[in-house]
Amino acid sequence: MKVLIIEDEKTLAYELEKFLRKAFFLCDLAHSFKQGAEKLELNQYDYILIDLGLPDGNGFDLLKKAKKSNPDAAYIILTARGKLEDRVAGLDMGADDYLAKPFFLPELQSRMQAIARRKFKVSEELLPLGLFNIDLQKRFVFFENEQIELSRKEFDLLSYLLLHKNRVLTRIQLSEHIWGNFADDDYDSNYIDAHIKNIRKKLNIYAPTEWLETVRGVGYRIRK
Amino acid sequence: MKLSTKLTLFISGSKLAIVGLFILLLPFLIRQIASNYTNFSLRSQQKKVIRNINSKGINYYLEGEDNYGSYTMLKDEYIALEIAAPDYKIDIIRDTKRIVEQDTIAYRVLSFTFHQNNKNYLLEIGKTNASINLYNAALQRFALYVLIILIALSIIIDLIFTRQLIKPLGQIIKLRLANTRFPFKKNRKNIQTTTQDFKYLDRSLISLMDQINEAFEKEREFTANASHEFMTPISILQNKMENLLTEELEPETIQEHIVDMMKTLERLKKISRALLLISRIENEQFSKQDQVEPKNLLNELVEEISHRLEEKNIHIEIDLKHNKIITCTNHDLLFQLFYNLVNNAIKFNRENGQILISDQVEKDSYSIQVSDNGQGIEPTEIPYIFDRFKKTGQAENTGYGLGLAIVKSIANYLNLHIKIDSAPGEGTRFKINF
Numbered sequence: 001m002k003v004l005i006i007e008d009e010k011t012l013a014y015e016l017e018k019f020l021r022k023a024f025f026l027c028d029l030a031h032s033f034k035q036g037a038e039k040l041e042l043n044q045y046d047y048i049l050i051d052l053g054l055p056d057g058n059g060f061d062l063l064k065k066a067k068k069s070n071p072d073a074a075y076i077i078l079t080a081r082g083k084l085e086d087r088v089a090g091l092d093m094g095a096d097d098y099l100a101k102p103f104f105l106p107e108l109q110s111r112m113q114a115i116a117r118r119k120f121k122v123s124e125e126l127l128p129l130g131l132f133n134i135d136l137q138k139r140f141v142f143f144e145n146e147q148i149e150l151s152r153k154e155f156d157l158l159s160y161l162l163l164h165k166n167r168v169l170t171r172i173q174l175s176e177h178i179w180g181n182f183a184d185d186d187y188d189s190n191y192i193d194a195h196i197k198n199i200r201k202k203l204n205i206y207a208p209t210e211w212l213e214t215v216r217g218v219g220y221r222i223r224k
Numbered sequence: 225m226k227l228s229t230k231l232t233l234f235i236s237g238s239k240l241a242i243v244g245l246f247i248l249l250l251p252f253l254i255r256q257i258a259s260n261y262t263n264f265s266l267r268s269q270q271k272k273v274i275r276n277i278n279s280k281g282i283n284y285y286l287e288g289e290d291n292y293g294s295y296t297m298l299k300d301e302y303i304a305l306e307i308a309a310p311d312y313k314i315d316i317i318r319d320t321k322r323i324v325e326q327d328t329i330a331y332r333v334l335s336f337t338f339h340q341n342n343k344n345y346l347l348e349i350g351k352t353n354a355s356i357n358l359y360n361a362a363l364q365r366f367a368l369y370v371l372i373i374l375i376a377l378s379i380i381i382d383l384i385f386t387r388q389l390i391k392p393l394g395q396i397i398k399l400r401l402a403n404t405r406f407p408f409k410k411n412r413k414n415i416q417t418t419t420q421d422f423k424y425l426d427r428s429l430i431s432l433m434d435q436i437n438e439a440f441e442k443e444r445e446f447t448a449n450a451s452h453e454f455m456t457p458i459s460i461l462q463n464k465m466e467n468l469l470t471e472e473l474e475p476e477t478i479q480e481h482i483v484d485m486m487k488t489l490e491r492l493k494k495i496s497r498a499l500l501l502i503s504r505i506e507n508e509q510f511s512k513q514d515q516v517e518p519k520n521l522l523n524e525l526v527e528e529i530s531h532r533l534e535e536k537n538i539h540i541e542i543d544l545k546h547n548k549i550i551t552c553t554n555h556d557l558l559f560q561l562f563y564n565l566v567n568n569a570i571k572f573n574r575e576n577g578q579i580l581i582s583d584q585v586e587k588d589s590y591s592i593q594v595s596d597n598g599q600g601i602e603p604t605e606i607p608y609i610f611d612r613f614k615k616t617g618q619a620e621n622t623g624y625g626l627g628l629a630i631v632k633s634i635a636n637y638l639n640l641h642i643k644i645d646s647a648p649g650e651g652t653r654f655k656i657n658f
Contacts, residue, residue, distance in 0.1 A: 009456055015463035022470065080455035083509060102459035102493055105466045153531070167470055170483055172490050179528070191531040217480035218469070 002026045003047040006036035006062065007078065008054050016049070019105040033057030040069045047112055050095075052079040052086060060093060067094050074115040076108070104173045106164045113163060129162060129222070131207040143206040153178055154199050157192070161212070161222045170219040196220060228390055235382045243375050250367060254360045259332075262356045263317050266334040269349050273303070274338065282340045299324050300355040302331075308346035313337050322350060332356060392417035392426070400429045448503035454496040462489055498626040502612075505557065505633045512638065514555040518592060519544050521555070522581055525562055532570050533579075540566070540579040548583065548590050550658055553638055561634045564627040565594045565654050572652070573598035595653035601646040609644070 003025045007013040010031055017027040028043065030036035033056045040048075040062075048066055052059035063075060077090040080101040087098045096115045099108060117137070126133040126142070133142040139155050141148045150158065156178050161169060171192045196212070203209045213221045276284055282305075285292040291306035302324065317334045331350035338345055392415045399415070415426045465486050469479060504510070522542050526533070533540055550558070569579045579596045601609060610632040613625045635642050641657040 009460065012456070012460045012463060015460065015467055018467050019463070019470075080452060080459070083504070085509075101455045102462045105463055168479075170469070170486060172486055173466070191535055194531065194535070215479075217476070218483050 001046045002028065002043070003049065004028045004030060004036070004039055004043070004045045005049045006030045006033075006054070006059075007049070007051040008032060009051070016105070016108070020109070023109055033059075033062055036062055037065060040066045045070055045073050047076065047115075048073045049076050049078055049108075052077060052081060052090075060089065063090070063093050063095060074112070074119055076111060076115070078103075104176060106160070106167070106169060106173055107177055110160060110163050110177070127162060129224070130209065130211045132203065134159065134162060141203070143203075146206070148202060148206065150199065150202060154195055154202075157195050158199055161220060165222045165224045168215045168218050168221045174219065192220075227393065228387060231386045231390070232383055235386065236379055239375050239379055239382075243371060246371065247368065250364050251360070254363050254367070255357065258356050258360060258363075262332055262351055263334075266317060266332065266349050266351065269303075270334055270336055270347065273305075273347060273349070277340060282345070295324065299327070299329060300352050302348075302350045304346075304348040304350075306346055308337055308344045310344050312344060312346065314346070319353065330354070389419065392419060392422040396422065396426050396429065400426070400433070444503055444506050447499050448507065451496040451499035451503065454492065455500075458489060458493050458496065462486065462493070465489070495626065498630060501560075502626070502630055502633045505630075505637045508637065510554045510557055510637070512552050512554055514553050514558075516550045516553055516555050516558055518548060518550065518583065521559055522562065525559060525566060529563065529566055529570070532567065536570060536573060536575050536577065538570055538573055538577045538579060541581070543580065543582045544592075546583050546585055546590065548585075548658075550590075557634045557638060561631050561638075561640075561656070562592075562594070564631050565656075568627055569594055569596035569598065569652070572596070572600075589657055591655050591657045593653055593655045595651060597651040600648040600650050600652050601644075602648050603646075606644060606646060 001024075003020055005013050005016050005020075005027060007016065007029070008031050013029050013031065017029060020027050025047070028039055028045070030039050033054045036050070036054070048070060050059050050063055050066070054062070059077065059079070063077070066073070066075070075095040075097075077086075077095045077098045078101060079086060079098070090098050096119065097111045099111065126135055128134075131143065132148075134140070135142070136159055139159075141150055141155070141158070157174060160174065160177050174192050196214075200209050200212060211223050213223055215221055273285075285305050291304065293302065293304045295302045302322075314335045314337050317332065320331060320333050321328050322331050322333070323329075330353040332353060333348055333350040336347045338347065395415050414430075415422065417423060417426075465482050469482050469486075519542070522544070526540055526542065566579065566581075573579070573596050577596060577598055579594070581592065581594050583590065583592045585591075610628050612629040631642070634640075635656070643655040643657070644652065645655070646652040
């Protein structure tokens with residue numbers, strides 16, 4: 001999968017690249033409207049991440065342009081503006097998603113994967129997880145043929161960890177994914193731990209959950 | 225007391241006081257006038273007599289005799305002319321008594337000596353005191369009536385005039401001061417008045433309001449810009465830390481430090497986001513076209529916040545009796561408002577506490593109340609709870625103190641009225657009036 005990152009803030013672009021490379025994406029960087037337009041003319045990409053606030057042009061114009069040369073790509077708008085109108089305008093112009101800075105990197109990846117499922121019809125059937133199987137579309141957890149009841153938040157948590165398997169996710173990253181902007185301002189709150197405890201309790205009835213690891217002082221990880 | 229009332233009272237009072245004084249003085253004044261007039265008339269009669277003597281000779285009166293006297297019929301006035309001792313000299317007016325045909329009568333008498341034909345004559349012209357004061361009572365009454373009418377007229381004129389005069393002041397108060405909500409709307413029409421002071425007052429108020437608006441505008445702009453500008457550096461730091469975290473650094477304590485740093489950064493992010501939200505609300509960047517059913521909104525909210533409720537084992541009850549639909553509002557902002565209130569009700573609650581959300585209809589106004597039986601707020605703290613970054617002294621776990629500031633700006637934007645009742649140790653109730 002090829003990704004073009006159009007972001008004028010170079011440090012930020014490098015961090016995005018570093019992260020996405022680890023997730024096995026091929027990354028190309030553009031730091032201005034001009035560079036972005038050139039690269040879009042020359043290459044075809046699967047994902048295009050566009051920062052709206054470019055120094056030499058409007059991100060929306062670039063989006064319009066890119067849509068012509070790369071009609072099949074998935075577009076994600078990245079912006080520090082976070083205005084509602086921007087979001088609406090971006091989605092109207094054919095962007096697939098919109099992320100307000102600052103966002104967590106796993107969040108970006110999970111959005112990209114969600115688009116892939118939707119757009120490229122990459123449908124994993126059932127994802128195996130230990131002795132369990134998970135259906136991400138229908139949001140079910142199975143043990144053999146038996147369906148296990150998880151609450152909405154518990155399922156969100158589990159599938160997010162699974163999506164980023166083998167990577168430690170911090171409590172902040174997890175809670176922002178699940179509660180979004182309403183994530184609380186009490187940092188030492190233990191509600192993520194409570195949810196993990198519940199997940200373990202519900203699944204342990206059927207089979208061990210040693211794949212769901214607690215990383216002391218950091219967060220949680222699914223190891224596969 | 226209103227200025228117009230004060231002026232009315234003062235004008236009427238001062239006039240009545242003057243009239244009162246005048247009425248008290250009136251008998252004395254009238255007597256004085258009558259007495260002066262009598263003296264004047266005696267003098268003019270004296271002149272007339274002397275003129276006659278000079279032109280027609282003394283015999284015009286004496287007719288050859290040694291003295292002359294004449295009375296009016298009721299003895300009101302008399303005139304007497306007689307020879308006096310050669311060196312007797314007098315020229316006065318005095319009150320004295322005269323016996324006239326066996327009656328002793330009090331007269332005002334002018335006595336005057338003059339030489340004529342080498343003889344010294346004494347002229348006396350008298351007027352009874354009774355006749356002097358004859359018209360006093362009638363005059364007094366007449367003066368009183370005229371005075372009362374004049375005073376009444378002048379009070380009426382004064383009142384009409386002062387009312388007219390201070391009318392611009394009332395307009396200034398109504399237009400500029402009473403019922404004006406911040407930020408002040410641009411109402412730049414000057415008050416119509418010819419009074420320099422009111423013009424000045426009006427102009428000063430307008431310029432003062434402009435200054436306040438401008439300062440507020442600057443603050444708003446600054447908040448928006450600052451919180452917005454923070455986002456990119458926060459973004460860079462955050463993503464750098466996330467990448468560092470995936471590098472499995474040794475020893476493990478380094479990872480823990482990174483997580484701590486992320487927590488701090490998260491705090492900065494939340495503050496910036498909250499400020500950005502406030503400035504967006506203040507810049508009216510949200511539509512007001514949603515229709516919201518409070519029941520749905522609150523059920524949604526409870527689901528969203530259930531993890532926090534469970535944490536403290538708090539029981540929440542939603543008791544909405546009226547199936548009201550709120551129109552011309554913004555769903556997300558309303559959600560945020562109630563979220564912050566309920567979140568506070570949890571934060572400042574105790575284990576196993578209670579939260580009740582209920583609604584009321586009073587006099588066409590619909591209100592929703594969020595009440596808890598948590599720690600409550602000190603009365604001295606209540607005026608400040610909506611201020612940004614204000615932390616109440618009693619709570620250790622207050623977060624960054626922007627939750628209620630957001631509530632306030634949402635309420636201002638959506639024209640909601642918030643009332644707060646609280647008793648320390650018993651709980652707090654927020655009442656939102658739609």
